[in-house]
């Protein structure tokens with residue numbers, strides 16, 4: 001079956017890796033709202049997290065960046081008076097240099113991404129949801145913060161009172177994105193942050209409609225397990241934006257978008273309430289861990305979608 005995963009960073013990367021390990025044809029449509037310019041370089045953290053994970057090159061502990069990095073360039077940038085709060089490894093910087101050079105030459109982000117993934121031996125197709133700039137901006141008690149200011153520099157410690165996706169209204173889907181969703185056999189919303197990763201993907205013109213109208217089986221995996229986020233600030237953001245901090249709260253956000261909500265064994269008690277929203281509910285172990293756990297979850301999702309591998 002053809003699988004299309006809608007993904008943010010680490011959670012999306014791990015589940016996409018699981019599908020890749022099953023050998024099924026895979027597209028990953030990736031959020032670009034985290035993208036930022038630092039030191040004159042264009043950085044696309046979610047694309048790189050998915051790319052490095054699928055290439056088997058990622059730092060497993062952190063979830064982002066490359067394994068076995070060195071930091072000579074960042075150290076010297078600090079000597080020269082540049083900010084160093086965003087940890088850029090020497091090899092990772094090569095990705096940003098190559099990407100930025102090609103973007104400046106007029107090559108679209110989707111084409112650059114196809115080139116970079118090919119160079120790293122990734123066989124899945126990585127699609128930025130759009131080639132147009134989108135910037136997630138957070139309203140906090142300390143004011144409006146650019147995404148990486150909020151997330152990395154200030155360690156996502158500020159309460160999120162509101163979220164704006166600058167550029168999203170004007171953003172057009174990148175080539176292949178709408179067809180990928182329309183032509184898939186299975187569309188999966190990864191266990192990524194609904195507000196920081198999934199909504200800025202669905203908000204690009206035509207994407208939500210493509211998910212609504214595709215004939216694919218549509219499955220979402222809850223990123224909230226036992227009332228807590230597997231990683232990152234999803235729980236705090238649901239809370240401050242007035243949503244229930246649970247797989248049920250996530251399900252409400254995806255009502256009408258997916259056929260099946262997959263929740264962790266820890267959330268088995270939420271099954272009837274989620275079913276009442278109109279979903280089929282599957283309760284399983286959603287904690288992926290290493291490659292074996294990722295492949296296991298991917299195979300379970302393929303089976304419940306009617307395409308056992």
Ligand code: FO1
Nearest residue numbers: 009034044045048064065085086087088152
């Ligand atoms: N996340 C951090 O928490 N701290 C960092 O210093 C950091 C550096 C970094 C460098 C390259 C890259 O592709 C990603 C990086 N990330 C870092 C992750 C990134 O900020 C993601 O946007 C977040 O993990 C949210 O998904």
Ligand code: CA
Nearest residue numbers: 008009034046
């Ligand atoms: Ca992200």
